[in-house]
Amino acid sequence: MTTTQRTGARTVAGIEMGGTKVVCAVGAGPQDLRERTVIPTTSPDETLGAVGDWVQGRLDAGEEPAALGVASFGPVCLDEGDPAYGRITTTPKLGWGDTDVVGRLRERFGLPVGWDTDVNGAALAEQRWGAGQGVGSVVYLTVGTGIGGG
Numbered sequence: 659m660t661t662t663q664r665t666g667a668r669t670v671a672g673i674e675m676g677g678t679k680v681v682c683a684v685g686a687g688p689q690d691l692r693e694r695t696v697i698p699t700t701s702p703d704e705t706l707g708a709v710g711d712w713v714q715g716r717l718d719a720g721e722e723p724a725a726l727g728v729a730s731f732g733p734v735c736l737d738e739g740d741p742a743y744g745r746i747t748t749t750p751k752l753g754w755g756d757t758d759v760v761g762r763l764r765e766r767f768g769l770p771v772g773w774d775t776d777v778n779g780a781a782l783a784e785q786r787w788g789a790g791q792g793v794g795s796v797v798y799l800t801v802g803t804g805i806g807g808g
Contacts, residue, residue, distance in 0.1 A: 671713055671723040674776055675730040675759070677751055677803030680705060682712050684721055688787045692721065699731075702757040710766050717767075726763055727772040729779025731804060734759075736774065744773050776800075781808035 669692070674681045678699055685691040693716060697708045713726065733749060735742040744760025760771045774782075781790075781798035790796035798808045 668724045669721055671716060671721075671726045673709055673726060673728045674779060675699065675705075675728065676776060677731050680709055682709060684716050684723060688783075693719075699751075701753050706757075706759065706762055710763070713763075713767060723769065725770040725772060726767065727779070728759060728763070729774050729776045730759060732775050732806075734773070734775055744771070775806065775808060777806035777808035779808070 669684050669686050669690075671682065671684045676699060680697040680699055681694065682697065683691055683694040685693075695712055697705060697712065699705050713723075716723070730746060731749065731751065733747045735745050735747055737743055742756075744758060746754050746757045746759060749755055760773050763769075763771050777798055777800050780800065781796050784790040784798055785793070785796040800806050800808075
C-alpha cells in the first residue's frame with residue numbers, strides 16, 4: 659500500500675530552484691509534508707540529475723505524486739505557446755542559459771509539470787497558506803541571490 663493510498667490525499671512533488679540551492683519536498687499540503695531535501699545549485703546536469711534522483715527515490719518509496727511543481731530562478735519562459743516554454747532563458751547564472759527544466763522532468767517521469775518563477779511560487783504559497791490568506795491581492799518581494807517580485 660502506498661502513502662497516497664493510506665491517507666487518500668494526492669501528493670505533489672514541489673521543486674523550488676534558487677540560485678544557490680534547490681529545495682525539494684513532497685506532500686499533500688503544508689500540513690502534510692512527507693519528505694524534504696536541499697540540493698546545491700551547481701551545473702544544470704548535476705543539479706537536475708540530483709533533483710531527478712530525489713524524485714525517483716520518492717517514487718521508489720511508494721509516493722505517487724500527481725504532478726511536479728517547479729518554481730525556478732530566472733528569467734524563465736512561462737508562455738506555453740512559445741518553443742522556449744519550460745526553459746530558464748537568459749539568466750546571469752553561468753551555464754544555465756536555455757536550460758529545459760520542464761522538458762527534462764516530463765521526459766524522465768511522464769508526469770504533468772507546473773512551471774513558474776520562484777517568486778511567483780512564493781507569492782502563491784503565501785496567498786494560499788500563509789500571511790496572505792483571505793486577501794484579494796498579494797505582493798511578494800525577495801532579496802537573495804537575486805532580487806524579485808511576484
